[in-house]
Structure formats: structure tokens, C-alpha cells
Amino acid sequence: MTAVRTIHPLDELTSSEHSEIVKLIYKTFGQDIWFKAVQRIEPPKSQLAPILDALSDGKDVQNVMSKGPSRRAEVIFTNKKTAHIHTCVIDIRSLRVEKHEEIMSNHKPPLDVFMLISLEEKILSHPATFEALEQLGLPKDTPICADPWIYGSDEFGNEPAYFSFLMHMRPPGAKGDKDAFHYSYPLPFVPVWDVLQDTVARVDWVYTGDDADGMKHTWKEEYNAGLFQPYEYMPHLQQDYKCRPDLKPLQVIQPEGASFKINGREIFWQKWSMRISWNVREGLVLHDIRYEKRPVFYRLSVSEMTVPYGDPRPPLHRKQAFDLGDAGAGVTANSLHLGCDCLGEVHYFDGAIALPDGSQLIQKNVVCCHEQDMGIGMKHTNYRTENSFITRDRQLVLQTIITVANYEYIFIWYFDQAGAIHFETRATGVLSVAAIDQGKVSPYGNVVAPGVLATNHQHIFCLRIHPRIDGDGNTAIYEESVRMPFGTREEKDLNPKGTGFIVQKNMIDKEGFFDLNPLANRTFKIINTKKVNAVSQKPHGYKLHMPTTQLLLAHPDSVAAHRAPFAQHHIWITRHTDNDEDLYAAGKWTNQSRGKAGGLGDLVSREQSTEDQDIVMWACFGLTHNPRVEDFPIMPCESLMVSLKPADFFTRNPAMDVPTSNQATNASKLHHSEHSQFSCCKD
Known part of the structure; x- marks a missing residue:
């Protein structure tokens, strides 16, 4: 007897579910339809979290799933005659339209x-x-x-x-x-x-x-x-192209295979477990992230990015893309290729989107999962004995790449063995350009080829971080490192030589926005006040590490600024709701948006309590890209990294059991054979 596959609440729509939903939409709303999305709706957290906990605890899968929430789907389509957006919520089991809304002409659909x-x-x-x-x-x-x-x-x-x-x-x-x-x-x-x-x-x-x-x-x-002159990049089109002859192969070889295990959309690696999903807007989403079964984050995703350009002259003054809201990371994702985009022993995950006629397109290999050696993880040499302790920094990599017309964005999630999660974004591809008269230059960009002006612009990203640090009910705080006072006699009694500094903690008790301050080393944490570290006597937490990058340069009174309030501050703290519009930093409908409704500006205006609550942290960072000639014709990757690191979550470094690095395992070779065969790594 063939076993029936149990559908997890976060599994994407099956092909049969997708097909039946499309038939229902046509039957209900007629044939003048252009489909934009047909996708599973995430269950409310109040219903989903207990299921995730039960599965993590090893409860019977069939029994747990039988008590799960009903599967529902979202359908977004436009009417070809009116160009209006329609959204529907479908109960999948009963094939019934639970809710239908026609979004009037003040909102425009995403492109495809x-x-x-x-x-x-x-x-x-x-x-x-x-x-x-x-x-x-x-x-x-x-x-x-x-x-x-x-x-x-x-x-x-x-x-x-x-x-x-x-x-x-x-x-x-x-x-x-x-x-x-x-x-x-x-x-x-x-x-x-x-x-x-x-x-x-x-x-x-x-x-x-x-x-x-x-x-x-x-x-x-x-x-x-x-x-104009040719600036070809494809080898077969470059005149007199000669490949560099002195670059030797560098291969990633794992003779015993990969260290991760895959079960459907679930990944297990080095005490980490997580589940991934895929949708039209955000592309790759990470769910139920745990370390040794301890919940750490409920959901991680790239919520939005905006790319405003700095040329004030019409019509280029309107150039401001919202690459997730206007297009979608799921729609624009690349199919990744073995040996090119991802190296080593690679596992690929597919995605799926709806074509304009509603049929389902399976997107092959849109996410790659593999391991990377990131260099030394930790090291100490006892100078008395000259004995070294050293480990390599092995990390799990989840990568997806999107192409939005001229630009590429590489989104990479890394998980390390010391309990940290890192997100890296790399911008590459082709600069968006305009014509410029011969011999002229412009303050609004840089001439990168004869007659070609590459305009100054920004890429501002927003990560949505939904924590579950050792359980529900978390709090956000920020800490600042400040010098101790050194004026009065009493102050000098405590700080006699003026060298002291302390950490000041500030509780964030309601929804709002905040900015980084490198002069005070302002650092944001998410803590669980109900769980106290036995060593430090501080709450269990995770700390956000991110670069202090420039925020939106458009004037605060401009339409561009009103459309992207998230890009005007580094950190936002909100209360979670199960309204899907709360997933999007710039609101659900960004195409030709006017900044009048939706997004983080609206969310924080509620000013709800955030102390010991189900909170969301939004981290905003970006690149101000003033182009170089060297960025043309194809731009070398520009990279930014954000990290979420345990802060008093463990009672010691959790990576102390990682095998030490040794030559027997690594099988490195000397470049010149006449050199000594000495290895500092003891077998």
C-alpha cells in the first residue's frame, strides 16, 4: 500500500490544488483574467506555532496534522478590461471563495x-x-x-x-x-x-x-x-577575447558528502533545523528556525527594497523601483546551475508561480543549499607550549538570485556552528544608464562609456525578523556603550583614571523607529525576559549586527520619501499581526504608490506595546551607489552583511564541540614540494 504524503501547513500548493483553484476563479469571475499569484496562505501564528512545537518534540505527524488549520490560498488577478486588482481567499478543502476584494484604481498591480x-x-x-x-x-x-x-x-x-x-x-x-x-x-x-x-x-x-x-x-x-562604442561582456561577442590562461581550477570536494539532511522543505544541519517556503513576492522565506530544538526565529524574509535614483530632471526623476513589491523576488528568480552559482555538494529547491493564464510554472533550482568553508572559525595558541586550538568556520548556505531587468541581487542566508545567522546581499548586473552629450559630465552620475551616463542611486533593503527567542513573548532593547563621568570627586572615586565605560540598556516599550549610532555603539537586541542565563544572569537574547549605512536621500517631503518610509530609519519595531499586509515594509501595493497608505509608517502609528509581546524587528540598510567606470559593463559584486548573533542565549560558546582542524581531514598541499611538510594542525 502506498503511503499518502502528509501535507505540512507551510507546504506550497500541490499542482492539483493549484489547478482546482484556477478553475474556481474562472468559473466565478469569467475569462477576462490575468493571474498574478496563486499561492498558499500561511496559517495564523496562534494555530501554526503549536504544530511546529509538537513536530519538533517528535509527536506523531499524522495526529498533529489532523488537528491543523485548514489550508487556504490567496489569488491575485487583474481584470483585463478595467486593469483593477482583485484578491481572493480560497478555502482549499471546500473549494470556496471565502473573501473577494476589488482593489480600485488608486492601486496598481505588480508587473510580470x-x-x-x-x-x-x-x-x-x-x-x-x-x-x-x-x-x-x-x-x-x-x-x-x-x-x-x-x-x-x-x-x-x-x-x-x-x-x-x-x-x-x-x-x-x-x-x-x-x-x-x-x-x-x-x-x-x-x-x-x-x-x-x-x-x-x-x-x-x-x-x-x-x-x-x-x-x-x-x-x-x-x-x-x-x-557609442561596443562594450560586450559575453565571451563570444567580445572582440579579440582571450580567457586568462593562468587561473587553475579550484574545486570544492566533499569526499564523504554533505553534512546537511533534507526532508522535503525541512533542513537539518549542525544542531540547526529550519523549514523554507517560496512565494511570488518575497521569494525565499525561512520558518521555524531552531538550534538544538530551541526556537530562535519564527520567520525570516527580505521584505522589500527600494532603488531611488538621484537625477532630478524629468522623466528620470520618477525612477524608483520597489523590486519585491513591483516585481517580486519569486517571479524574477534565476534557475541556478551546478558548478556556476553554487559549488560543492548542492541540493536544489524548486519554486512555483502562476502564469498569466493561471497554469502553474515550476521554477527549477531557485534555491541552492550547500556548505562553505569561511576560513578560521576560532583559534588560540598557548604561547607557552605553542600548541594551537583551531577550527574551521563551516557554514550552511541558502542562496537565491533575482534578475530585475538590468540588475541582479544575490540573497544569501548563512548559518554557522556558533549559533549565528548571517544575511548577505550582493548587488551586481548592469547599471541603469542614460544618454549624455559628447564631452560633458554630470553631477547626477558618472560617464562610464562614451555618451553613457550611469546615474547615482541607492539600494535600500529591509529584512523582516520575526523572533521567537526561546519561546513567545519577546522584547526589543538597545544598548549603548558610554564613558563614565569624570568630573566630580564622587565620579572620580568610581573612575579614578577616566578609563571606565559602561553599557546602558534602553527598553523599547512601544512600536516605533530608531537609528543606529556608531558613536555610541548602539546595538539592538531581542530578548526573552522570562528566560535568564545561568552564567550572566541576563535574559536570553540575540543581537543584531548591521552596518551603519546611509538612509534615503530623497527629501522627506517628496513623493519618493512618502512611498518608502522604511528607508528613512535603520530599525523598526512592531507588533505581529496575521494580516498579510503587515509583511511588507512599503505596503502591499507599491506599483505607482503615492505613500498614502500601508507599510511601516502606518504600522508604528498604532503605538502598541512591544514589551513581552509577539514582536517583529525590521532592519534597513543599503548601498549609496555612485557609479565607477569599473562598474561597466558588468558591475563587480557590492556586498552588505547583517548578522543575528546569540547574546547570553547559551552558557558558553556552543561551537566548542566542532572538530579541530587537521591536515589528515583537510588534505591540503604545499605549493612548492621542497618546502618543509610541517603542519600546525595536529592530527
Whole structure:
């Protein structure tokens, strides 16, 4: 008899569930539908957490699951005739629409690649595009391409559903090769597409002058398509390409296999356990993270990122992407390739999204799981005996990569053997560029190729950290390292030489926002006041380590700032609710948002108590990217790291049982054989 697979409450929709839901939507709402998402809804924490605890305790799976919450799904679709968004909640077991809401025209749906490909074809054949080419003195049949760009917002009032397109010429001599690099051939016009009217609403022209030209369109006299040069990156397109001959292979070999174990979507590694899931908006989500079965974090995800650009001249002043809200990390995820994106012994997880017609697309290999050696984990040498204690820093890696038109973002979660979790984001890909007149420079960016201006911009990320530090009911605090006073006689009695400093603790008792302060070493912690460390007599906790990066540069009164309140402060603390809109730092609907509703600004306005509560910490950090010539044509990775480290959670370093490093296991080789075979690592 074949065993029936038990469905975990966090498992994504099965293909049959997906299919039945789509049939229900068509039957209920007709055929004029463009699907944006068909996905499982996470059960309320009050229902899910007891199930997770029971499973962690080894209770009977079938018995636990039989008492679980009913499975529900969210469907997001647009009506092709009105362009309005519709959302539905579906009870999967009964195949019943529990809730339906039509989101009116003040909100716009997220984009999808299928829509953009369709619109690009229309843009390239539209008379308005041919007319713009003629104004530039270019033939109508000039090979061109159109990069889709979210329209953005520059007014607080409502506007139609628009898309912008950044135009480029195809490189001469590319002979139709679609991998040819078009970003070194920018065209100074931006068609604006009206989604509902299905036509070009207007063509905006880009300012191509320098600071002295101000708001004067100089392209009419100065545009010179002959200025551009090829900047190919694909080896087969580079002229006289020669691969470096002196780079030897470096292989990651694990002769006994990987140290992790996989059970469906659950991962076990070095005392860690966790479950992953996948959705259209956030992509990779981590759930029920435990160390030696002790709950640490309930849910970790990338909530949002915004990419505002610094050129104030229309129409480029509207360039502000919300790559998760506007597009979705799930929709834009890469299929990762063995030996390229991830090395060593790799396990891949698939994802799934809905195509416009509702059919399910299985996304192969969107998450890779493997191990990395990150160098020395810890070391001490007894100078009296010269004996060393040394371990390697082995880490578990969960990685996903998204491509949002020109840019790539690599999102990596690391788990180490000392109880810490690290999140790294790497930005790479191609700079978003505009045309600039020959011989001119601009304060709004850097000339990276002849006639090509790469605009100054920011990438500001927001992590959503939902803790469960040794159980429910957590509190956020921040600590500052401050010098002791050294003025009065009493103060000098306590600090006689003026060298003392102490740590001041500040309880965060209600929802709000905070900023890092490197001058005070301001550090944020999440603690469980009900669990006290036997050694330090302090509450069990985890500490957030993150770089003090620049926040949003757009003026606080600007539409851009109102659309991204999360990007104006480093840390936000809120109370958890099971409303799915509370998952998103900039609100649920970011496409052409006006900053009037949703997101962290609204959440903290509740000012609810956060002491010994079910809290969420939001960590915001970013890159202010003022481009270099060396960032073109493909940008080397720019990296940022955030860490969550145990702080009085254990009674000693939990990695003391990690095997010491030794040559017998590592099998390293000397580069020159005539050198001594001495090894500092004792077998």
C-alpha cells in the first residue's frame, strides 16, 4: 500500500490544488483574467506555532496534522478590461471563495515578465517610437530594444496605470544576437505606455546636457549615435577575447558528502533545523528556525527594497523601483546551475508561480543549499607550549538570485556552528544608464562609456525578523556603550583614571523607529525576559549586527520619501499581526504608490506595546551607489552583511564541540614540494 504524503501547513500548493483553484476563479469571475499569484496562505501564528512545537518534540505527524488549520490560498488577478486588482481567499478543502476584494484604481498591480515582453513588442512597432527615432535623425528601421521600467510616482494624486520604457539601440554588427550589450547605446526618449488604453500615452524626452545646461533639451543639437562604442561582456561577442590562461581550477570536494539532511522543505544541519517556503513576492522565506530544538526565529524574509535614483530632471526623476513589491523576488528568480552559482555538494529547491493564464510554472533550482568553508572559525595558541586550538568556520548556505531587468541581487542566508545567522546581499548586473552629450559630465552620475551616463542611486533593503527567542513573548532593547563621568570627586572615586565605560540598556516599550549610532555603539537586541542565563544572569537574547549605512536621500517631503518610509530609519519595531499586509515594509501595493497608505509608517502609528509581546524587528540598510567606470559593463559584486548573533542565549560558546582542524581531514598541499611538510594542525 502506498503511503499518502502528509501535507505540512507551510507546504506550497500541490499542482492539483493549484489547478482546482484556477478553475474556481474562472468559473466565478469569467475569462477576462490575468493571474498574478496563486499561492498558499500561511496559517495564523496562534494555530501554526503549536504544530511546529509538537513536530519538533517528535509527536506523531499524522495526529498533529489532523488537528491543523485548514489550508487556504490567496489569488491575485487583474481584470483585463478595467486593469483593477482583485484578491481572493480560497478555502482549499471546500473549494470556496471565502473573501473577494476589488482593489480600485488608486492601486496598481505588480508587473510580470510576460506582460513586459508583450508590451515591448508593441512599443517597438508603435508609430510614436518611429517618430522619436526620426527626430534623432535615425532610420525607422534602426534595430532597438526597450527595457521596461516601473513608471513610479511624482504626484500624490491618482494616475492611470502606466509603464515606462528605457530605449536603446541594438549594437551595430550584433547580427541579431540577443545577448549583445545594448546598454552602451542609450536613446534619449522614454515612451510611456497606458496599460488600460493599450497604447503610447506620450513620449518623454531625457535631458542629456550637463549642470550648466540645466533644464534645456540639448539632444536636438548634440545627440550623436556615432559616439557609442561596443562594450560586450559575453565571451563570444567580445572582440579579440582571450580567457586568462593562468587561473587553475579550484574545486570544492566533499569526499564523504554533505553534512546537511533534507526532508522535503525541512533542513537539518549542525544542531540547526529550519523549514523554507517560496512565494511570488518575497521569494525565499525561512520558518521555524531552531538550534538544538530551541526556537530562535519564527520567520525570516527580505521584505522589500527600494532603488531611488538621484537625477532630478524629468522623466528620470520618477525612477524608483520597489523590486519585491513591483516585481517580486519569486517571479524574477534565476534557475541556478551546478558548478556556476553554487559549488560543492548542492541540493536544489524548486519554486512555483502562476502564469498569466493561471497554469502553474515550476521554477527549477531557485534555491541552492550547500556548505562553505569561511576560513578560521576560532583559534588560540598557548604561547607557552605553542600548541594551537583551531577550527574551521563551516557554514550552511541558502542562496537565491533575482534578475530585475538590468540588475541582479544575490540573497544569501548563512548559518554557522556558533549559533549565528548571517544575511548577505550582493548587488551586481548592469547599471541603469542614460544618454549624455559628447564631452560633458554630470553631477547626477558618472560617464562610464562614451555618451553613457550611469546615474547615482541607492539600494535600500529591509529584512523582516520575526523572533521567537526561546519561546513567545519577546522584547526589543538597545544598548549603548558610554564613558563614565569624570568630573566630580564622587565620579572620580568610581573612575579614578577616566578609563571606565559602561553599557546602558534602553527598553523599547512601544512600536516605533530608531537609528543606529556608531558613536555610541548602539546595538539592538531581542530578548526573552522570562528566560535568564545561568552564567550572566541576563535574559536570553540575540543581537543584531548591521552596518551603519546611509538612509534615503530623497527629501522627506517628496513623493519618493512618502512611498518608502522604511528607508528613512535603520530599525523598526512592531507588533505581529496575521494580516498579510503587515509583511511588507512599503505596503502591499507599491506599483505607482503615492505613500498614502500601508507599510511601516502606518504600522508604528498604532503605538502598541512591544514589551513581552509577539514582536517583529525590521532592519534597513543599503548601498549609496555612485557609479565607477569599473562598474561597466558588468558591475563587480557590492556586498552588505547583517548578522543575528546569540547574546547570553547559551552558557558558553556552543561551537566548542566542532572538530579541530587537521591536515589528515583537510588534505591540503604545499605549493612548492621542497618546502618543509610541517603542519600546525595536529592530527
